[in-house]
Structure formats: C-alpha cells, structure tokens
Amino acid sequence: MTDAEILTMVISALLWQKYNGSIKLYTDNRGYEFIKEHDLLSLWDGGIDTKVLEDNSYPIDPQIFWAAGKLIALEAQTAPCVMLDTDLIITRPINEILESSAIIALHPEVINPEVYLKPSLLKQPKGYKFPDYYNWEVQPSNTAFLYIKDELFKTYYLNESKKFMFKNTEKPQELISQMVFAEQRLLSICADHMKSPINYLLTNPFSISNNNVIHLWGLKKILRENDKINAILSKQLIKTLGEELSSNSHFQRYLKNQPFDS
Amino acid sequence: MQIKSEFTQGNNQQISFTFQKIISALFVDVVLHSGSFETRKKLVETYCKIENLSYAELENNLSLFFELLEDYRETNNPVFYRFLKLQAKSCFFDEHDFDLLIKPANDLERGLEVWTQNNATPTSCDNSSSDLGEIVGGHLIGL
Numbered sequence: 001m002t003d004a005e006i007l008t009m010v011i012s013a014l015l016w017q018k019y020n021g022s023i024k025l026y027t028d029n030r031g032y033e034f035i036k037e038h039d040l041l042s043l044w045d046g047g048i049d050t051k052v053l054e055d056n057s058y059p060i061d062p063q064i065f066w067a068a069g070k071l072i073a074l075e076a077q078t079a080p081c082v083m084l085d086t087d088l089i090i091t092r093p094i095n096e097i098l099e100s101s102a103i104i105a106l107h108p109e110v111i112n113p114e115v116y117l118k119p120s121l122l123k124q125p126k127g128y129k130f131p132d133y134y135n136w137e138v139q140p141s142n143t144a145f146l147y148i149k150d151e152l153f154k155t156y157y158l159n160e161s162k163k164f165m166f167k168n169t170e171k172p173q174e175l176i177s178q179m180v181f182a183e184q185r186l187l188s189i190c191a192d193h194m195k196s197p198i199n200y201l202l203t204n205p206f207s208i209s210n211n212n213v214i215h216l217w218g219l220k221k222i223l224r225e226n227d228k229i230n231a232i233l234s235k236q237l238i239k240t241l242g243e244e245l246s247s248n249s250h251f252q253r254y255l256k257n258q259p260f261d262s
Numbered sequence: 263m264q265i266k267s268e269f270t271q272g273n274n275q276q277i278s279f280t281f282q283k284i285i286s287a288l289f290v291d292v293v294l295h296s297g298s299f300e301t302r303k304k305l306v307e308t309y310c311k312i313e314n315l316s317y318a319e320l321e322n323n324l325s326l327f328f329e330l331l332e333d334y335r336e337t338n339n340p341v342f343y344r345f346l347k348l349q350a351k352s353c354f355f356d357e358h359d360f361d362l363l364i365k366p367a368n369d370l371e372r373g374l375e376v377w378t379q380n381n382a383t384p385t386s387c388d389n390s391s392s393d394l395g396e397i398v399g400g401h402l403i404g405l
Contacts, residue, residue: 091402107398205398215398222341222395228330229342232349240403 002223004233006038007254008216009086011237013043014245016084019093022046023084026073028053043250052076060165064123064178068165070143071183075158079151085144087216089241094201094212101199102149103191105141106215108200109184116140116185117177125168138192140185144215145201157190277354281309285354292328293363299328323352331364340366341395344405351404 001009016023024046027035032050035041041048053069060068074083082098084090088106098104109116119130148154161182172178191198202210205217216223223230238254245251277285284305291297303321310317327349334342343366350360397405 089399091399202398206396208401210399211402213399214402217398218395219341219397222339226330226333226342228326228333229345231326232330232345232352235352236348236403236405 001034002220002230004223004230004237005087005216005220006040007234007237008089008214010040010043010250010254011241011245012084012086012089014248014251015089015091015241017045018244020082020090020095024049024077026050026052026069026076028069040250049073049076058162058165059167060162061169064168064171064175065165065182066175067179067183071158071161074146074148074154079154080147080149083143083146083148085215087220088144089214090145090212091214091241092212097199097201097212098147098149101147102196103153103187103198104145104147105143105187105198105200106145106213107142107202107205108139108188108198109142111139115176115180117181121177122181123168123170123172123178125164125166128163128168133193134189135192136189138188140180141188141191141198141200142205143184143187144217145213146187150196153190153194153196156194157187160190161186275315277309277313277315281313282354282356284309286356286359288324289350289353289355289359289363293331299324320353323349327353327355339395344400348405 013023013025023044025035025044025048027048027050029050032048035043035048052073056072058068058072062068070083070085074081077083080098119134119136124130148157164186165182168178188198201213205215219229219233223233242251242255246255284302288297288299288302288306291302292299306320306324307317309315310320327346330342330346330349333339334346343364346364347357347360351357
C-alpha cells in the first residue's frame with residue numbers, strides 16, 4: 001500500500017465511524033502485521049478479525065479469486081451489514097439511503113465483453129453448470145460498497161459464488177474476469193432472480209452530483225507507479241478532509257507530521 | 263467545474279500580485295523555455311520571507327509540479343494532467359494561466375482515448391471493468 005492508500009483507509013474508517021456507525025476490519029495475519037507496523041490497530045472501533053480468514057479452508061484459488069476474502073468476510077458478518085473496500089470513503093451520513101433498499105451497491109457496471117466474459121468463455125469447475133435461470137443481460141454491480149439487508153439473500157448470493165469459485169482452478173489468461181463474475185456479476189444475477197432490485201449510491205462512477213463517495217479505484221495502479229501523484233493525493237486528502245477529522249487522535253499524526261513529502 | 267463539496271473550503275492563502283507574477287514567470291520559463299527552477303529559488307525564498315509563507319513547503323510543491331510535468335510529457339496520461347492542475351494551485355499558479363500554458367494531450371478526450379488504447383490491460387488490482395486510472399469523487403477533493 002502506498003501512503004495515499006493508507007491515508008485513504010484511515011479516513012475511510014474514521015469517517016464511517018463519525019457518520020454511520022461501527023466498523024470492523026477483516027484481514028489475515030499478514031494484513032494484521034501491516035496494520036500493526038503502521039500503528040493502526042485501534043483504528044476500527046469494532047475491532048480486527050483475523051480468525052475468519054485464517055481459519056478458512058475453502059478450496060478457492062486466491063490468485064484467480066483475489067477478492068474471495070471479501071466474500072468470506074461477508075459470510076461471517078450478519079446482515080444487515082455494509083461491506084466497504086479500504087480504498088473507498090463515504091463522506092456523509094447515509095443511513096437514510098440504506099433504509100431505502102434491501103441491496104445497495106456502489107454503481108452499475110457496463111458489460112465490457114473483455115472483462116465480463118460471455119458464459120462460454122468463463123472457466124468453470126468440473127461438474128459445474130451455470131443455472132438456466134441466470135440472466136446474463138443484467139448489469140453487473142461494483143461492490144466496493146455493498147449493503148445487504150436480508151440474511152437470506154446474502155446466503156443465496158454467497159452460495160452461488162462459492163459454487164463457482166470452489167475447485168475452479170483452471171488459470172485464465174488474465175486475472176480479472178473470473179473474480180468480477182463471482183463477486184460483481186453474480187450479485188446482479190442473484191438479485192434479478194430473487195426479484196430484489198439493486199439500488200446504487202451512484203448512477204455512474206464519475207457523476208458530478210456525487211456528494212458521498214471517494215473511491216481510489218483505478219488510481220491505485222498509478223499511485224503505486226508514481227510517487228509524485230502519491231504525494232499530491234496524500235496532501236490533498238489531508239487538506240480537504242482534515243478539518244473533518246482534526247480532533248481525532250488517529251488522524252492528528254497526519255496533520256502534524258505531514259509524512260508524505262516526496 | 264464547480265466543486266460542490268463543503269470539504270474544499272480549506273486553505274486559501276493569498277500572495278501578492280508581485281509574487282504572483284514571479285511565480286507565473288517561473289512557470290513560463292520552466293515549461294516553455296526549459297528554464298531551471300534552481301536559478302529562481304533564491305528569489306522565491308526571498309518573497310516567501312516577505313509574505314510570511316513557508317519556503318520549504320512552496321519549494322516542495324514546485325518541485326513536485328515540475329517533476330510530475332516531466333512524467334506527463336512522457337506519458338500524456340490525462341490523470342497526470344488533472345494532478346498537475348491541482349498541484350499548480352498549491353504553487354499559487356493561476357488556473358487560467360495554467361490552462362493557457364499546459365494543454366492536455368491534443369485535447370483531454372483525445373488524450374484519454376489514446377491513453378486507453380495504449381494501456382487498456384486490466385489488472386488484478388481493481389475489481390472493476392474500467393481501469394483508466396480514474397478516481398471516483400475526485401471533484402470532492404479538488405481534482
């Protein structure tokens with residue numbers, strides 16, 4: 001993680017606690033050590049859980065399904081709940097929005113055929129067949145933010161995802177299509193089957209009317225390659241959001257030390 | 263683009279008209295005439311003292327800008343352009359002058375198209391169909 005990513009994670013956790021309630025981190029032992037090295041163990045008021053991921057023995061290839069940990073964590077958390085990526089900041093109270101729907105994701109995604117492959121091109125585990133009722137026309141959903149109200153739907157969605165991921169070990173040529181199907185496209189397919197519409201925080205990711213969400217998304221790649229962008233973003237996050245958090249002891253180190261000078 | 267977020271009402275330190283002109287001249291010299299920031303540092307430091315500004319901070323901001331400008335010239339990455347424009351504000355460089363001095367690659371949309379064609383390989387770092395290096399909600403933090 002770059003400095004800007006760490007700072008985003010800190011702001012994400014603190015602003016969520018400020019406006020929307022308790023937050024818990026699910027991570028593995030390696031992630032825990034990283035958090036500990038950066039003196040952030042007490043950042044999440046709901047604590048840090050490593051047991052769920054460390055004790056998990058699902059037959060899932062982590063290279064192909066690199067976000068499976070999110071779904072394993074989601075399975076462990078009782079609905080209603082929000083799943084929030086660490087590179088996503090919710091800047092305001094959204095409880096009223098959460099009360100409006102049973103399923104809320106970040107934004108719909110275009111069915112880019114190079115990423116959301118047609119079913120015949122997806123690698124499938126031995127003996128698996130896509131259910132006939134799957135509607136391949138529904139738009140996938142970006143799940144960097146995901147709210148699920150109903151435990152029944154959560155269980156159904158995760159079961160469908162697990163059926164696809166378990167023992168699905170044939171390596172694709174790229175490492176996007178399998179995971180985005182299992183997490184993002186399946187969410188929409190399952191919601192469509194259950195006739196439970198998905199609402200979105202954003203109608204499109206770059207909407208100027210967006211007042212709620214900052215999501216690093218594709219910028220992470222650039223941050224990891226360019227230290228100047230990393231430094232500029234870090235300073236700008238502190239400059240624009242620092243006032244929100246200036247009284248918070250976790251955040252004060254960033255205001256005082258400005259550790260991100262390149 | 264009007265920034266609607268209340269978060270961007272942060273630091274709005276002003277500098278004198280004279281210092282503004284010195285900064286502008288520095289930018290023109292470096293950007294258009296391959297001049298050196300090094301030769302202007304003493305003057306910038308002098309004016310920082312006069313105007314009670316942190317020279318260390320401004321020097322750092324200017325260095326960041328000029329280094330990123332080199333990266334932008336090599337890549338024509340439209341995301342870099344947005345960060346350049348943001349960083350110019352930290353250097354007290356007028357936004358209007360920035361628009362005149364530094365053009366996006368051809369135009370921003372064309373630059374985005376060219377960059378996308380050259381760099382459209384998805385990565386495993388992002389759980390999304392789109393990997394143009396864009397941030398969501400950048401306007402909430404001044405981008």
